[in-house]
Amino acid sequence: MATPSSRLAPARRRAKVLKVASAGVAVAGFGVLSVVVRGAHPGSSGSAHALTGSDLGLSTRISQEARQAGTFFSGGSVAPSQPSSRAQASTQTS
Amino acid sequence: MSTTRFRAMGCEVVVGGATPDEACAVKRLFAAVERSLSRFRPDSDLERLNRSSADAVIVSPLLATALDDALRAAVATDGVFDPTIAEALQTAGYDRNFPTLQPSLAGAPVPAGRWREIRLTGFLVRRPAGLRLDLNGVVKGRTADEALALIEGDGFVSAGGDLATRGELTVALPGKDTVTLRSGALATSGVTTRSWTYGNGDTGHHLIDPATGAPADVRWECVTVCAGNCLAADVAAKTAFVLGDDGPAWLERRGLQGRFLAAGEVVLAGGWPQSTEAALCT
Numbered sequence: 088m089a090t091p092s093s094r095l096a097p098a099r100r101r102a103k104v105l106k107v108a109s110a111g112v113a114v115a116g117f118g119v120l121s122v123v124v125r126g127a128h129p130g131s132s133g134s135a136h137a138l139t140g141s142d143l144g145l146s147t148r149i150s151q152e153a154r155q156a157g158t159f160f161s162g163g164s165v166a167p168s169q170p171s172s173r174a175q176a177s178t179q180t181s
Numbered sequence: 182m183s184t185t186r187f188r189a190m191g192c193e194v195v196v197g198g199a200t201p202d203e204a205c206a207v208k209r210l211f212a213a214v215e216r217s218l219s220r221f222r223p224d225s226d227l228e229r230l231n232r233s234s235a236d237a238v239i240v241s242p243l244l245a246t247a248l249d250d251a252l253r254a255a256v257a258t259d260g261v262f263d264p265t266i267a268e269a270l271q272t273a274g275y276d277r278n279f280p281t282l283q284p285s286l287a288g289a290p291v292p293a294g295r296w297r298e299i300r301l302t303g304f305l306v307r308r309p310a311g312l313r314l315d316l317n318g319v320v321k322g323r324t325a326d327e328a329l330a331l332i333e334g335d336g337f338v339s340a341g342g343d344l345a346t347r348g349e350l351t352v353a354l355p356g357k358d359t360v361t362l363r364s365g366a367l368a369t370s371g372v373t374t375r376s377w378t379y380g381n382g383d384t385g386h387h388l389i390d391p392a393t394g395a396p397a398d399v400r401w402e403c404v405t406v407c408a409g410n411c412l413a414a415d416v417a418a419k420t421a422f423v424l425g426d427d428g429p430a431w432l433e434r435r436g437l438q439g440r441f442l443a444a445g446e447v448v449l450a451g452g453w454p455q456s457t458e459a460a461l462c463t
Contacts, residue, residue, distance in 0.1 A: 159257035160417055160435045161409030163365015167454040172361070174353035175182060176197060180371040180403045181321065181342030181415075 182336070190215050190321050190340065191279050196328070198336025198348075207328040207338065214324045217243040220267065220315050221278050230306065231267065231313045238306050245304045250319040254416040255296040261420045263391035265295040267313035273385050273396055279375055287385055290394035317387075322368060322415035342369035342418070343411045355403050356442060358456045362407065368414035370422050371403025371442075372396075390423050399425035400443045407438045407453070421450075 168174075185196045185204040189211035196204050217226045226244040240248070251264035270276075272288035299314075300307040308314075325345040328338040335348030344352060344367045352362050355369055376386035390397040404422045408414035417437055421428035429450035432439040441448040449455065 159253055160413050160437060161365075162436050163367075163407040163409050163414070163438075164363040165367070165407045165438055165454060166361045166363055167456070168351045168359040168361045172351045172359065174359050175351050176195065176337050176339050176344055176346070177353035178339065178344045178355070178367045178369045178405060179192070179341050180355050180369050180374045181192060181340075 187211075190219075190324070192321075192341030195339040196332070196336070197339075198334055199332045203332050206331045210328050210331065211324055211340070214243060214320060217241060218247055218316055218320050220270075220317065227314065227316060234310045236307060236310055239304050240306050242304065244316075245301065245306070247316045247320055247323065248299070248301055248306060248314070250323055250412060251314075251316050252296060252299060252301060254319060254412075258416065258420045260294055260296060260391060261423055262318060262416050263293045263296050263389075264299070264314045264316055264318070265312060266293040266389045266391055266394075267315035269293055269389045269391075269394040270315055270387065271313075272394070273387075273389065274377060274379065275375075275385075275387050287379055287383070287395075292394040293389070293391035318416065318419055319412060322366075322411035322413075325411040326366070341374075342371075342405075343415055344368070345411045354405055354440065360440075360454065360456075365407055365409045366411040366414045367405060367407050368411055368418045369403050369405040370415065370418040371401065373402055388419060388422050397423040397425065399423070399428075401425070401428070402442045402444070404428060404442075405440045406432065 182197045183199075185199060185208075187194055187208050189208070194207075194211055196207050199207060216222065216224075219225045220227060220231075222228060226241045227247075230238055230240055230244065248264070251262075254262045255264065268291045272291050274287055295309075295312055298308055298312060321340050322343050325338045325340045325343045328340075329336070329345040329347060332338070332347070337344060337346040337348075337350055339345075344350075344362070346362055346366065350362045351359055352367060353359050355371070355373065360367075370388060372386040372388065376384055378384050386396045388397050389395065399422065401422050404418045406414045406418040406421060408417055417432065417435070417439070421432050421439055421441070424431050429439065429441060429448055432450045437451050438453040439450040440453045441450065447456070
């Protein structure tokens with residue numbers, strides 16, 4: 088029967104390996120994304136689009152709206168106009 | 182109510198109730214969106230994306246927003262609204278600004294339905310290279326909504342068929358009819374304005390049925406829909422038009438009010454108020 092210390096040592100080694108591997112995967116993933124970003128901008132040959140704070144705010148809004156796709160068609164309301172009322176605006180055909 | 186008028190996106194834009202500074206901001210907004218998202222400007226963000234041979238492309242915030250709108254619209258309409266109809270529009274003859282259109286003959290229809298191949302993550306667009314997009318179906322409505330937000334008090338923004346308002350408004354509809362818009366927005370889509378005649382006498386128009394890739398063959402001349410905002414109203418009007426005789430029921434299932442005009446016939450859906458006046462599309 089193994090002692091507690093002999094079980095702890097292999098567990099610590101496995102944890103260390105996992106930690107190093109996770110960091111490596113994260114770095115590699117970021118690098119791949121950077122390459123994609125730098126190479127993919129339309130009409131450019133290698134310069135990445137610089138993201139600004141407002142860009143990031145918009146991105147958040149887009150994500151929020153995407154989650155609301157099920158409610159795309161919210162309702163408005165029209166009612167009969169008074170016979171004497173004059174049109175203030177118009178909707179043309181587009 | 183004071184009004185300001187200017188031309189943008191191939192139509193007259195009317196802004197009501199805005200201060201001079203607000204009206205100026207609205208004009209700048211329309212110009213910026215048109216520069217970025219026009220299918221007819223080679224230097225637009227949209228055309229750069231359409232020309233790009235990369236499968237993954239970082240796009241501008243404006244383009245990302247419009248594409249997000251279009252993809253949500255495609256989901257909400259089960260693909261009856263489809264941003265991948267650009268090739269079909271071009272084949273049908275709508276290949277340049279409408280006033281300069283000179284279609285000779287329609288090419289073979291190009292069915293669309295490829296919107297599910299598009300992935301948008303933040304500003305990163307992934308789609309098969311060569312898949313061209315058209316965002317006209319969402320751009321004008323969204324811009325009218327955003328423009329209204331630039332006006333502080335009661336007012337409205339009308340751009341072609343799209344009308345966004347804050348405050349109750351009496352609105353003239355195509356034909357001899359008016360309606361009171363109490364809340365939300367109105368949009369009208371139809372074939373009375375953007376249609377054309379080919380060299381052989383056949384006619385075409387810009388409301389493409391994605392399933393066939395050809396202009397939708399329906400009896401409607403135009404469809405007006407009321408929704409919570411212009412973006413939704415415009416998408417719903419186009420979808421209801423393309424669905425033909427199924428359009429009124431489709432609107433009712435979504436709780437939307439709609440008005441369909443055919444030759445000498447008015448069909449109302451979803452509780453659109455009755456009118457005593459005969460209405461015909463003009």
